[in-house]
Amino acid sequence: MVSNDSDKLRSLALENKKRTVALFGGHALDGQGDEGEDEGARMVKLKVKYNLNFHTSNVAMAAMREHDRKSSSRKQDRDSSGQQDDQQHPSAKKLKTEEPTDEEQSSIDDKTIKQMETASVAKDLSIGGSAKSSARGDALIVRTNPKNFGGVKTNNPGVANALAIAQDRPDWHPPWKLYRVLMGHLGWVRSVAVDPANEWFCTGAADRTIKIWDLASGKLKLTLTGHIGAVRGLAISDRHPYMFSAGDDKQVKCWDLEYNKVIRNYHGHLSGVYAAEVHPSLDLLVTGGRDATARVWDMRTKAQVFALGGHRDTINSIQTQKVDPQIISGSADSTIRLWDLAAGKSMSTLTNHKKGVRAVACNSREFSFASASADNIKVWRFTSTVHFSPWTPNNGEV
Numbered sequence: 023m024v025s026n027d028s029d030k031l032r033s034l035a036l037e038n039k040k041r042t043v044a045l046f047g048g049h050a051l052d053g054q055g056d057e058g059e060d061e062g063a064r065m066v067k068l069k070v071k072y073n074l075n076f077h078t079s080n081v082a083m084a085a086m087r088e089h090d091r092k093s094s095s096r097k098q099d100r101d102s103s104g105q106q107d108d109q110q111h112p113s114a115k116k117l118k119t120e121e122p123t124d125e126e127q128s129s130i131d132d133k134t135i136k137q138m139e140t141a142s143v144a145k146d147l148s149i150g151g152s153a154k155s156s157a158r159g160d161a162l163i164v165r166t167n168p169k170n171f172g173g174v175k176t177n178n179p180g181v182a183n184a185l186a187i188a189q190d191r192p193d194w195h196p197p198w199k200l201y202r203v204l205m206g207h208l209g210w211v212r213s214v215a216v217d218p219a220n221e222w223f224c225t226g227a228a229d230r231t232i233k234i235w236d237l238a239s240g241k242l243k244l245t246l247t248g249h250i251g252a253v254r255g256l257a258i259s260d261r262h263p264y265m266f267s268a269g270d271d272k273q274v275k276c277w278d279l280e281y282n283k284v285i286r287n288y289h290g291h292l293s294g295v296y297a298a299e300v301h302p303s304l305d306l307l308v309t310g311g312r313d314a315t316a317r318v319w320d321m322r323t324k325a326q327v328f329a330l331g332g333h334r335d336t337i338n339s340i341q342t343q344k345v346d347p348q349i350i351s352g353s354a355d356s357t358i359r360l361w362d363l364a365a366g367k368s369m370s371t372l373t374n375h376k377k378g379v380r381a382v383a384c385n386s387r388e389f390s391f392a393s394a395s396a397d398n399i400k401v402w403r404f405t406s407t408v409h410f411s412p413w414t415p416n417n418g419e420v
Contacts (some may be wrong), residue, residue, distance in 0.1 A: 202240045204235060204240050204242075206233055206242050206245075207225065207227040207228075207229055207231070207233065208227070208229040209227045209228030209229035209230075209252065210227060210228045210252075211225050211226070211227045212226055212227060212228060212252055212253060212254050213225065213226040213253060213254055213255050213256045214226075214256065215256035215257060215258050215265070216237070216258070217237070217258055218258065218260035220237060221236075221237055221238075222234055222235060222236055222237050222243060223235055223237055224256055224258070224265065225256075226252075226253025226254065226255070226256050226267060226269070227252065227253060228252040228253075229252075230247065230249045230250060230251060230252065230253065230269070231245055231246065231247050231249075231253070232245070232246040232247075232249075232253055232256070232265075232267055232277075233245050233246075234246070244282060246277065246282065248275060248284055249267065249269040249271055249273060249275070250269075250271045250273075251269045251270030251271030251272075251273075251294065252269055252270045253267055253268070253269045254268055254269050254270060254294065254295060254296045254297070254311075255267065255268035255269075255295060255296060255297045255298035255309070256268075256298065257298040257299050257300045257307070258300070259300045259321075260300075260302070262305075262321075263278060263279045263280050264276055264277065264278065264279065264300075264321070265277040265279055266298050266300065266307055267298070268295035268296070268297070268298040268309055268311070269294065269295060270294040270295075271294070272291045272292070272293060272294060272295060272311075273287060273288075273289075273295070274287065274288040274289075274291070274295055274298065274307070274309050274319070275287055275288075276288070276307075276321070286324050287324070288307070288309070288317075288319045288324055288326075290317055290319075290326050290329070291309065291311055291313055291315075291317065292313040292315075293311055293312035293313045294311050294312045295309050295310070295311035295312075296310065296311045296312065296336060296337060296338055296339075297309060297310045297311065297337060297338060297339050297340040297351075298340070299340045299341060299342045300321075300342070301342045301348070302342060302343065302344050303344050305320065305321040305322055306318055306319065306320065306321060306327065306342075306363075307319040307321050308340050308342055308349055309340070310337030310338075310339075310340050310351055311336065311337060312336045314331070314333040314334060314335055314336060314337060314353065314355075315329050315330065315331050315333070315337070316329075316330040316333075316337055316340060316349065316351050316361070317329050317330070318330065318349075318363070318366075327366075328363075328366040330349070330351075330359075330361055330366065330367075330368070332359055332368045332371070333351065333353040333355055333357065333359065334353070334355040334357075335353050335354035335355035335378070336353060336354040336378075337351050337352070337353050337354075338352055338353065338354060338378070338379060338380050338381065339351070339352040339379065339380065339381045339382040340352075340382070341382045341383065341384045341391060343384055346362060346363070346369070347360035347361055347362065347363075347369050347370075348361065348362075348363040349361035349363055350382055350384070350391060351382070352379030352380070352381065352382040352393055353378070353379055354378035354379070354380075355378065356373065356375045356376060356377055356378055356379065356395070357371050357372060357373050357375070357379070358371070358372040358375070358379055358382065358393055359371050359372075360372075372393075372402070374400060375393065375395045375397065375398075375400065376395070376397050377395045377396040377397045378395055378396065379393050379394070379395045380394055380395055380396070381393070381394040382394075388403075389403065389404045390402055390403040390404060
């Protein structure tokens, strides 16, 4: 009886992709456990040996709970009868093993195995728990504890490494599917901006054109020409019918979307302009580029309000927000600068990146922003309107 049940469960555990853990025949780890090794370490080794993910169904969990309840009741009866012997010989308690009875061996029958195979609802179980093996080696009972994930402690480097890998494995999700491919540009697409009303979006490319696309259908609505270099930056105002573009030709243009033509040009950059951003509450435009200077423009008068210097290399990305720091810039010099717009100077410099910062993005729902470089992506959380602290889930990296 024991041999048949154990063979069925071993076959089920190895063939089923969800690898349900219930009852395994034979010695724990086939005698590979080290003498004196704790039960938690043996359980982890068992998980590595059979490559189990510790998933089981709700039906199987109900059967295992009933099995554990009966075992606990019988164990209490045996403990009460042998309590006097244990007190006289304390060392014997460590050597005692739990012998499976006939009723215990038959608690997981063919019907339970069938239910475990056909159950459709799976429940995640952590690896924290205990493992008990019988003296005769007829059965191995693995009990898991969902509230004790990562609770196993071991001095074995191999087991510790396997445990760390199991904990850091990300959750699986369906692969992303390509929704639509839009073709029309004759050069690399360097910039994208979406209409605040979510009706259209615009793209700028190395073919020196700006194309406006319908967001729902993906059809090309309009092509704007005027730049004599690649269009590197685009920004759309949510308070005015204006769109701003910046390019390698050192030009910054303001487009009137009602007439689809240029109404203003902003002159001042000494080299190509790579980024443009509109202030959310003020009539200000902020641009940055290869001259390593972030320039603040009065949107209507075309006057340069500030020339924010401090970066030592190209400014690749700029973000603005209503509260201080109102301007955030990321540069190829591996730094991020936070600017005081009222004073026109740098508030703080972040040097956590080891490579050039290529993009900066503010969070619209919380007081934080993210920065991306060739080495990693970092998330920063502000602790006040002036000071802030870096915060990311995985030791500074996402």
